[in-house]
């Protein structure tokens with residue numbers, strides 16, 4: 017199908033269907049001829065982007081709007097992990113799981129709802145609809161970027177420092193941005209490859225509720241999935257060598273969440289590594305190093321994520337990787353190869369959507385010659401979407417002391433917050449780490465209702481360099497959860513009312 021030539025160019029327009037086979041069509045414009053001074057083409061653009069993740073899409077559309085010819089490669093569904101197999105589907109499912117929990121426990125608020133039944137198929141169908149909606153939005157956004165943006169469906173692989181190959185075609189550009197994301201890491205455990213284990217991606221394709229779900233891992237994906245499936249009605253066991261759930265968090269934070277998990281009858285098999293995994297007659301059996309045997313109908317492996325660098329042809333471009341396969345980059349996102357940049361989950365650092373999106377902002381400034389913030393000088397807040405949520409930003413007490421700070425630490429049980437008592441959401445804790453010399457907030461960690469919203473009070477204060485006293489002097493609305501943040505800070509003797 018052809019469109020009339022624009023601005024003196026012959027333009028070929030091709031319609032492709034999405035990998036999901038949905039009816040949405042992605043407009044791919046291929047310039048067949050160059051006129052005048054413009055010499056770039058889809059195979060020889062100004063810039064190549066590999067991956068339509070949380071950095072790749074806004075970078076591509078903004079650079080195209082700024083006048084650059086951009087060719088973008090995507091081997092899977094547009095929108096990458098967040099939209100298709102990450103944040104969007106899981107947070108949609110968390111909402112259903114929470115509704116079931118609130119209904120089941122409504123009696124404590126004097127509300128009787130009768131038997132609560134989770135329609136797993138309907139829950140998953142709602143999730144699928146949400147994913148399709150967001151994916152269509154990404155595809156529309158890409159198509160709307162106009163003729164300067166060329167989307168190629170296929171796997172791109174470096175064949176030299178500034179050239180990639182996809183679908184048998186060679187593409188070259190002076191600048192290449194890698195936004196290939198990560199995939200579930202599968203540990204080397206005896207027998208694991210012989211059982212039909214699930215990952216965070218394949219779990220999202222289930223159509224029937226697994227009756228007994230064993231989960232390898234106790235990090236954020238394991239915790240979110242574990243609680244969600246427990247609330248859908250599965251028996252759930254988290255298995256990890258760490259002594260605590262969310263082992264990167266402080267002991268107080270881990271314990272607050274573990275208490276909630278125990279109350280919901282999520283089994284915690286912690287402190288023991290897995291010796292082997294084997295098929296059992298009705299599912300799978302996990303044997304721990306101490307000989308304990310755990311049986312389940314299904315096994316989810318949620319033990320971290322590994323960068324998609326192994327099938328990228330990194331050697332051909334002389335791209336240096338760290339020991340986890342992540343692409344090493346400098347403060348301006350440049351890899352070990354000049355003109356080749358990497359952003360998002362495939363680089364060392366926290367793997368979150370907002371990090372990848374922020375990467376694109378900084379790299380956009382780098383690529384367009386603007387003053388850019390250094391990569392390492394930014395605060396990364398995060399949230400684990402369990403219920404209650406777990407959120408944090410900045411330095412823990414231990415890390416702050418290791419960095420030489422003299423610190424004061426304020427701790428408040430979430431159950432001391434008036435609103436939490438009124439809504440009967442008392443589980444959790446608030447911890448604030450303050451620099452004793454400057455009164456600057458160094459870190460904050462919250463387990464509690466809406467912790468993911470509350471943490472922004474701290475990250476904004478920290479970004480602006482405000483002292484903890486700013487929170488003390490501010491007026492907080494009563495009764496809100498946020499009011500508890502002020503109460504927590506006022507636990508420090510220097511801010512206590514006399």
Ligand SMILES: Cc1cc2nc3c(=O)[nH]c(=O)nc-3n(C[C@H](O)[C@H](O)[C@H](O)COP(=O)(O)OP(=O)(O)OC[C@H]3O[C@@H](n4cnc5c(N)ncnc54)[C@H](O)[C@@H]3O)c2cc1C
Pocket residue numbers: 066067068069070071072089090091092093094095096097098099101102103106107170171172173195196197198216237324327328359360361362367368369370371372401
């Ligand atoms: C279950 C789960 C839940 C999550 N929940 C949250 C959350 O609540 N909040 C949060 O902030 N983060 C969450 N994350 C993490 C978040 O999804 C990622 O950090 C985010 O998507 C950023 O990814 P990215 O931009 O690096 O790349 P991605 O989004 O992973 O995109 C990379 C893209 O590159 C494509 N690709 C890879 N290799 C090639 C190649 N060689 N050629 C062509 N295309 C290629 C892939 O198909 C993919 O589309 C979650 C992740 C998971 C798995």
